[in-house]
Amino acid sequence: MKSGVEVLLKDGKYYLSDDILLSDLQLKSLEEHGDITPPNSAPPGPELKVHPVTGMPLSADAGKAVGQYPTSYNMWAMVRYVYGPSLSSVQREIMRLAIEHWEANSNVRFYNATGMPTVDPTYGFAYPYIEFVNGNDVNSSQIGRNANGGRQELKIQSASWAFPEVVGNGIHELGHAIGLDHEHNANDRDNFINLNLNNVLPEKRYNFNRRTTNYHQIGAVDFQSVMIYDSQAFASSPNLIVMTRKSDGSTFSGNDVTSGTDRKWVNNLYIPYIARSDVYRELADIVYKTDNTVMTAQERQQFQAQLNNGNPYPPAGGRIPNDHSRYQ
Numbered sequence: 511m512k513s514g515v516e517v518l519l520k521d522g523k524y525y526l527s528d529d530i531l532l533s534d535l536q537l538k539s540l541e542e543h544g545d546i547t548p549p550n551s552a553p554p555g556p557e558l559k560v561h562p563v564t565g566m567p568l569s570a571d572a573g574k575a576v577g578q579y580p581t582s583y584n585m586w587a588m589v590r591y592v593y594g595p596s597l598s599s600v601q602r603e604i605m606r607l608a609i610e611h612w613e614a615n616s617n618v619r620f621y622n623a624t625g626m627p628t629v630d631p632t633y634g635f636a637y638p639y640i641e642f643v644n645g646n647d648v649n650s651s652q653i654g655r656n657a658n659g660g661r662q663e664l665k666i667q668s669a670s671w672a673f674p675e676v677v678g679n680g681i682h683e684l685g686h687a688i689g690l691d692h693e694h695n696a697n698d699r700d701n702f703i704n705l706n707l708n709n710v711l712p713e714k715r716y717n718f719n720r721r722t723t724n725y726h727q728i729g730a731v732d733f734q735s736v737m738i739y740d741s742q743a744f745a746s747s748p749n750l751i752v753m754t755r756k757s758d759g760s761t762f763s764g765n766d767v768t769s770g771t772d773r774k775w776v777n778n779l780y781i782p783y784i785a786r787s788d789v790y791r792e793l794a795d796i797v798y799k800t801d802n803t804v805m806t807a808q809e810r811q812q813f814q815a816q817l818n819n820g821n822p823y824p825p826a827g828g829r830i831p832n833d834h835s836r837y838q
Contacts, residue, residue, distance in 0.1 A: 516716035527695070527717040528744075529650040530686060531665075535658055575735060575775035576696040576727035577653075577689040584654040585689055588783050590637055591664075592624040593837045596644040603672045605642045605664075606834050608680030616773045617780040617798050618688050622834050628661065636660040640687055644668065649679045651686040662687075678766030682736050685768070688776060693731050693738035694753060695721050702731035704754045714744035726775075733762045734769035774802050781817070786828040791817040 517532065518525040524532045578584060591609075593602050609620045629636050638659040640651075645665025652662045664683050669676045694703060697720050707715050717739075732738065733755065741753045741761035754761055782794035793814045797805040805813065815822035 516719070518716070525650065526653075527692065527719075528714070529648075529683065530691075531650045531652045531663060533652055533656050533658070533662065535656070536652075575729075575732055575737065575769075575771045576691045576693060576721065576725055577775060578691065579724045579726045580654075580689055580779050583657045585779060586618075586638070586655050587781075588785065589618065589620045589684075589688060590623050590639040591620055592622075592626075592639060592641050594641045594643040597642060597666070598644065598668065600669050600672055601642070601644060601666050602837055604666055604669065604677050604680045605684075607672055607677045608684050609834050611677070611681050611767065612684055612688075612776075613782075615768055616776040617782040618776050619780070619782050619784075619794065620834065621785050621832055622836055624836060625838060638662070640664050642666060649683050651683040653686045653691060654689045655687075674766045678736060678764070681766070681768060685737050685772065689779070690737050690772065690775060691721055691725065693733075693735045694718060694743075696727055696731055697722050697725060698727075699731060700756075702756050704756050704759070706750075706752055709746060709750040709752050710744050711746045717744055729771065732769055732771040734765055735772050736765045736768045737772065738762070738764060740764040770802055773798070774800070777802060785830050785832040786824070787830050788825060788828040790821075790824045790828055792824040792828070793817075 517537075518528065524537050526532055526536075593605070597605075612618050613620065623637070623639055627637075628639065636659045638655050640662055642664050643666075645667050647667055648665050649667050651664040656662045664687055666680055666683065667676065693699075694705075695718070699705070699720055705718055707718065710718065739753075740763045741751050742748075743752055743764075745752050751761060777798040778800045781791075782797055784792040784794055786792055791814070793810055795810075797810050797813065799805055799809075811822045814824075818824075
């Protein structure tokens, strides 16, 4: 690209690294400005003191993981998704389990809109939503929500069974979809990881470019994160090591479940809403604080009142069905 950033063109789509799919808007911004986020839309570094939507203060150690700089335009209130018709029954099960993992361990919530309209019937705008599609041998996702709304793809690889590693791929790609980036792409990565690019396939070296602008990160690189690749990622030979810990030179593996720091990043930025047909902001029974502890019943009720102009009680009859196992 004229900005000097390397991207991958595969099957007519552009990727920032092998599994981060670029939207048209992100590709244009990358071409013109060298960053997926247009200039002046976010600070250059990790400073983030308030929630981008509610304006409430965030924890002093919010995150300890790395992701895109959050705004109300690139994050989700509730992640709307559909199971695409190309998915096998196993791939649907992988994504269902991945959704349930995130929902059981964090504040992010997903809404199953399979078979529902993709355009608002009253105002005509396109709903932002993710379609889970068959990736064959590929896993990929856009990072964050498409600022222009409409459809975005999350590809999940083919598999014969939903074993932990493949479910971990679904958890990882959903991590991208809600805004998380790779730990090994963190701006301060070189303070924690020894990287030997000579051991990386030349055409894959762009996977290790650091994110230097429009990111949100606090704390050290997390080797337990579901968003980190293993020590031999993209090695040019099976016996070569690409990354080691700077602290002791040891190798590390990828992870199939979220770490506490993954969840802390998410819990600072997402609120666990229950799907409703009205405008009341009803909270799930379990609400995580920014330090990953659970709110008491009283704290939850106070928070719900704060979100609803002082009213802690949701109107009756407003909840709508939201079944993650519904495929058609």
